[in-house]
Amino acid sequence: MGLKIYNTLTRKKQDFSPLNDNQVTMYVCGVTLYDELHLGHARAAVVFDIIRRYLEYKGYQVIYVTNFTDVDDKMIQRAKELKITVFELAERFIEEYFDQMEKLGVKRATYHPRATEHIKEMIELIEILKNKGIAYCVDGDVFFRVRKFPGYGKLSGQSLKELSAGVRIDVDEKKEEPFDFALWKKAKEGEPSWDSPWGKGRPGWHIECSAMAMKYLGESIDIHGGGKDLIFPHHENEIAQSEASTGKEFAHFWVHNGLVTIDNQKMAKSTGNFITLREALEKYDGEVIRYYLLSAHYRSPLNYTKDSLQEASASMERVYNTLESIDEVTFSIKKEANLHKVYPEIESLYKKFFQSMDDDFNTPSALAAIFELVRKANLILEKPSDKNSKLILYEIAEKIRKMGGILGLFQGKKKKLDEKAKDLIQILIDVRNILRQEKRWDLADTIRERLQKLGIHLKDEKDKTSWRISIT
């Protein structure tokens, strides 16, 4: 079975194979560092992290690049408001970005290039376009002459004519035609600027991605990704710039994740309609947020409601409960279990997981396979365990952890308590059990409830009381 990926360019799911042997080059548009991240950014990051991990699981050597836009209009404005430099603003949000991504379990990219560190490459690219007569300079600004690129509109599925009909922006009088876009912007007073053949200025937004993608990954890349809102104009323009300059196909697969909505309205900073990642992380473990973001197919819209994360948390608890129960039961047979016998029922669900992932990264379906295994395990756990059932349980836990690993879930990075805290809990349990023997239920229940509020769940079993920590 082979991997199929939906390609925005062809509007079809296509068999995936890399341009070069075993190597996959992947560029994903990153964030502009002018404000906090929200769940929408988190979704894009997690989605492409999954794609990257799955390709790696498949044995490909993935070179993954995602950029930081560290200079643009909004950043300049924000820096002014905060009375700091654009550079300081960028530094602040980069640090926060890595910190939050780590909590979400997003692996670092191979490269995280910053726009301002690639001005030279951008200027070179603009020069090529200018020499070809595709770019033109007007009074310190440089524009891309869209009419000169015949393929313009192929990604967004619109012709130049259709686009022109919908123009509702104030057209810059310097442009020859409304849809020409800026490659280089003339410096304004008090703004960061760089020297160029056309005078002081700064790069337009689209050029950075073309320049950096080509620098790190070559003229043609396997996968280019980003949110659906970037299809037009950003990615359309990237294609125009890149392909006009090289004459080669820029990206073989264009992959776009659906947007996160709240009350069915797009989550966006510009509208004030958003949940920041920080807020979400204050209330829930990063793994819960990650799970939530994977609970819908990556191309579908994902509507956030106030209960979404609670629901995700409850679902994850189910898996963790089972894994812990299995660990308790199979503790003694670990060594033997490593022989890995084959159990057809387990194998078929294991297969379902990979078939789902192969089908354009269908994570909801893949997660369902995990839950079906959880159910099987719970059924076995109901009965008194014998050696054979322990072996099966061990195998199930192994498989769940392996599948979870690909999704970056269920790896048990749970809150650890130090020995003293554990001893304290044990004291409370011992005291409570004395109270229970004396049938002083009100006090016993109070202890249980208060521990519960701290995320420590007590389980009264036949002859002992055990405890565990919840993930949220």
Place this chain on the structure above:
RNA sequence: GGCGGUGUAGCCAAGUGGUUAAGGCGGAGGAUUGCAAAUCCUCUAUUCCCCGGUUCGAAUCCGGGCGCCGCCUCCA
């Protein structure tokens, strides 16, 4: 107005031609428990926005309608 997408139970969400429409959350009843929690069992869409059509057979294909969303301006 143009382009793209979407409409599946109380909620979230798979499924895109064929025996019982995944999975999760929530809810109801039962088992278990001192009571809980966890877990198990049963129930919770005779039906997939509506109307036509194609077909032996459609949630799944086609036509029409309605609703919602995104893009066309910065945006993951």
